[in-house]
Amino acid sequence: MTSIAKPIATHPRLKTNSLGLTIRDYEGGMSTLCAGCGHDSVTAAIVQAAWELALPPHRAAKMSGIGCSSKTTAYFMKQSHGFNSVHGRMPSVASGAAAANRGLNVIGISGDGDSLSIGLGQLTHAIRRNTNMLYVIENNGVYGLTKGQFSASADIGSKLKKGETNEQPPIDPVLLALSVGATFVGRSFSGDKQQLVPILKAAISHRGLALVDVISPCVTFNNHEGSTKSYQYTRDHDVAAVEADYIPVCDPIEITGLGAQSSNGHADSLRVVQLHDGGTVRLRSTSPDYDPTDRASAHQHISACQRRGEIATGLLFVDSGSRSLHDVLRTSSTPLVDLRHEDLCPGSAALDSLMKRFR
Amino acid sequence: MNGVNDFAFKIGTVNGTGSASANGLLMRSIFRMGIPVSGKNLFPSNIQGLPTWYEIRVNGDGHLGRAPELDMVVALNPATYAKDVAAVREGGYLLYDSSWPLPKQLEREGITVLGVPFGKLCVEAFEGDRERTLLRNIAYTGSLAALLGIDMQVVDELLNETFGKKPKLLDANHKAIRLGYDAAVELLECPLPFRLERMDATSDSILIDGNTAAALGAVYAGATVGAWYPITPSTSLMEAFTGFCQKYRVDPETNERKFAILQAEDELAAAGITIGAGWAGARAFTNTSGPGISLMQEFLGLAYYADIPAVFFNIQRCGPSTGMPTRTQQPDILSMAYASHGDTKHPILFPADPGEAFEMAVQAFDLADRLQTPIFVASDLDIGMNDWMVKKLEWDDSYTPDRGKVLTAEDLEKLARFSRYRDVDGDGIAARTLPGVGGKGAYFVRGSGHDMHADYTEDSAAYCELVDRLRRKFAHAITLVPEPMVIKQEGAEIGLITLGGCDAAVREAQDLLRQQGILADVMRIRAFPFQDEVKEFIESHESVYVIEQNRDAQLRSLLMIELGVPRESMTPILDYGGLPLTARVVVEAVAGAPAGVPA
Secondary structure, three states: OOOOOOOOOOOOOOEEEEOOOOOOHHEEEOOOOOOOOOOHHHHHHHHHHHHHHHOOOHHEEEOOOOHHHHHHHHEEEEOOOEEEEHHHHHHHHHHHHHHHHHOOOEEEEEEEHHHHHHOHHHHHHHHHHOOOOEEEEOOOOOOOOOOOOOOOOOOOOOOOOOOOOOOOOOOOOOHHHHHHHOOOOEEEOOHHHHHHHHHHHHHHOOOEEEEEEOOOOEEEEEOOOOOOHHHHHHHEEEEEEEEEEOOOOOOEEEEEEEEEOOOOEEEEEEEEOOOOOEEEEEEEEEOOOOOOOHHHHHHHHHHHHHHOOOOEEEEEEEEEOOOOHHHHHHHOOHHHHOOOOHHHHHHHHHHHHHHHHHH | OOEEEEEEEEEEEEEOOHHHHHHHHHHHHHOOOOOOOOEEOOOOOOOOOOOEEEEEEOOOOOOOOOOOOOEEEOOOOHHHHHHHHHHHEEEEEEEEEOOOOOHHHHHOOEEEEEEEHHHHHHHHHOOHHHHHHHHHHHHHHHHHHHHHHHHHHHHHHHHHHOOOOOOHHHHHHHHHHHHOOOHHHHOOOOOOOOEEEOOOOOOOEEEHHHHHHHHHHHHHHOOEEEOOOOOOOHHHHHHHHHHHHHHHEEEOOOOEEEOEEEEOOOHHHHHHHHHHHHHOOOOOEEEHHHHHHOHHHHHHHHHHOOOOOEEEEEOEEOOOOOOOOOOOOOOHHHHHHOOOOOOOOOOEEEEOHHHHHHHHHHHHHHHHHOOEEEEEEEEEEHHHOOOOEEEOOOOOOOOOOOOEEEHHHHHHOOOOOOOOOOOOOOOOOOOOOOOOOOHOOOEEEEEOOOOOOEEEEHHHEEEEEEEEHHHHHHHHOOOOOOEEEEOOOOOOEEEEEEHHHHHHHHHHHHHHHHHHOOOEEEEEEEEEEHHHHHHHHHHHOOOEEEEEOOOOHHHHHHHHHHOOOHHHEEEEOOOOOOOOOHHHHHHHHHOOOOOOOOO
16 A cells, blocks of 8 residues: 545635645645544644644654554655654654754654653653654554554553453653653643644744653544543543643733633633743643642642543643753754864864874 | 794783783883884773783784784783783793792793782882782883883883873882883893884874774764764774864864764664764764674664665674673674665675774765665774774865765755655665755655655555665665775785784785795775675685684675675684684684685
8 A cells, every 4th residue: 555645625715824834734645544543633733733833844854663653744744854763763763863953843753652662761761861852642552553452551450442451550651751851741632632732832842852642542442441542531531730822932922920810710820931942831730739840749740630540631841941952962053964074074184183192 | 923023922910900001001112112013902891800911912024913922921910820821932931920929820841930029019119009009010011111122211201191290190100110120120131032122113103993093084074973872892982982072073162062972772772863863964873882783783774775874883792692792703794784674785894903994984974875874884892992003094185075965955946856765877876855955855764665756655566666776776885885905926826805803914824824835815805795806806716715703604604695606615714712813823724724625
């Protein structure tokens, strides 16, 4: 089967962004995933976020590993370079690309199999390195391409279609990320585009690695009764812990102050966090004692939700003052790939003089 | 051996006691006297407390392979006395620390035993255990200077250069060296029958290890991304690269760095970073050794199949498994040539010494970009970590990197459609674009089946077209990789084929064989894939020996597979104990065994 070209029929009055591009310009090839797959909704959210941010498509690099999730990089932003690498190793390839060209917007898409089992080491080390990238985990609790085995994010007691029950504890990418020093951690649901799009926008604008775990149900192998990663289960247990809104640098920023009334009538706290690109995120925590800019508080709140059987979603933690890979490496502001050879080669005179050291 | 400027000796100490700097001082002093010298550090996989040896060979004729025999052993480690005394050639010398009575183990007929009480002298002259231990090494250096005729002025000069900024240390070292020197003059008959005399054969040379030279090559080639995971014996390559980048690539005003060095979590990630950076358009490399090569297999296949440039320095060591990490071998020839699952082949460069490690490092980056594929530089522990005397490294400022076929935005304008894997020129190399170029340049790299447009495919014909192009590309590589070096002798019927660090010993063997009336041509292979010339060399000699450092005759296998030459036409000479090759091994195999008998 070859890839399917998407029919191009654009509505003449589609809105354009500041680059003059319509949302169709951010789409990719036709998805070959199952009808109703959560991943396709994530793809749509990425398209929306990138279009709204007016991300120059040619400056984006789409990176992925292997699995259903990793296929999705072919389904958005066809004008961007893409790299579908090997299983569980996207983070290293993305780190290399990001190191080489700091001008790229690196968008990494992975899954729970790709990131939490075979690629767990690479995920944690990309987080530690704070590689400048968006890292999306499309999390469905099963291996789809090999037809429905449990993944490492499957909850204890979750049932496979054939009835088998998972008895091993899950790895929660959000708690894991917080514990290894992640500087931006979000969680959302593929079925909640309203929540997901602003998180993705803020994530793309974050300097450093922004991890976004998206519960993205597998309609074929993990959407039945007894699964804890089904559409129904996720809708029933999703609790928005933080409401986030991303405001790009060009828009006026409206600060409503702390302790404003939220839409649900409870007193909650609004925090405005400035990102490195000049944009801001407004974080409204739904719990008065939860501060999404405090790592320990985030960890505590998410764990408490988990104990209650709730899935905490939202932009759960952000450290906007973090030092990214390039800050730590003090890499030149000109991308390494754009340096000329004469900037890199010390030349014959330097070599002659160096030879004295070896006499 | 055993004459003026033609001898070899070995020093046995305990590692972690500072003997390395003393041994370096000895070797450098000889070098500064203008005499060709080589040093082989035979060290344990350990930080402190195990036996370690340093062999120094002096050879006015310039034969600097590992010495076939030892004229003297300096035995300073009681744990290895028995082994050390046995290592002395008949009629040779043994020098030991006579602070204590001569131990039984060191008694041997047919050799001369010399004693200097280094320990006692240092206990009397210095305070503190650490200082006494460290300076005992400098003291034996002093005695050796007296015994071998090392110019003390040269030694003093080197000490001044090394410790010039640390006056206390400098004084102590001067004192210790004198202590050893004076004691030897007083107690022993100096100099020995084999000794040094000034020459002028090193003025255009340097002493450098291959890892440092390769790192320098990477700097000069314009490599900007280095990814690695520490592993002996390749670690010092990235350490050297780091040092040179800090020296040459930091903007003095902004403090910005024109390089990125990433110490990865493992070799898999190191390979991934390298490939990601190569794809993005940087000159990127990783350095590793056998176990790392095993771990990088999957990524090597990806880079091969997806046409991504990357340079892999493999500083080979003894395998299999962890093997002997501080012992040298050439055991990864096949695992590099065919690394990864599926049909894969990778070009390999085989430097023979640090000078060539420098040159080939630069060539590797050009080849990687030109061929859009991983290139191995197959060094080894002996080349990588030992100081070798080589010609001063030179750089031609007219060098411009060959970045291969990379389409710019303007190039893309002229195209109706960019097809990433379309072979326009017939050399198997398709033009690539770099992320960020825009326009029609975007494409999707994948390790899964893809066609010439880089689109996913499971179509047989499209798949075959792509892998056949890769085969054409590999064939084209033959025209680009370095050619073999041949040293002919008029009327030779024997051919000696070798590679890499075996070179010095094989060339010496060629001379020794001639002295026995056996004429041999030498061909040193410098790269894989092999040129037709290699096949012609095999076919044009009555008997051919393939000399390499592994158990299974891997180079011979590769020659058989790739050139179709019959197994019987090549007799392997294999040396795989983990130490650098000596000419003796080759001479005995050629002169002692009937030629043409397959192993």
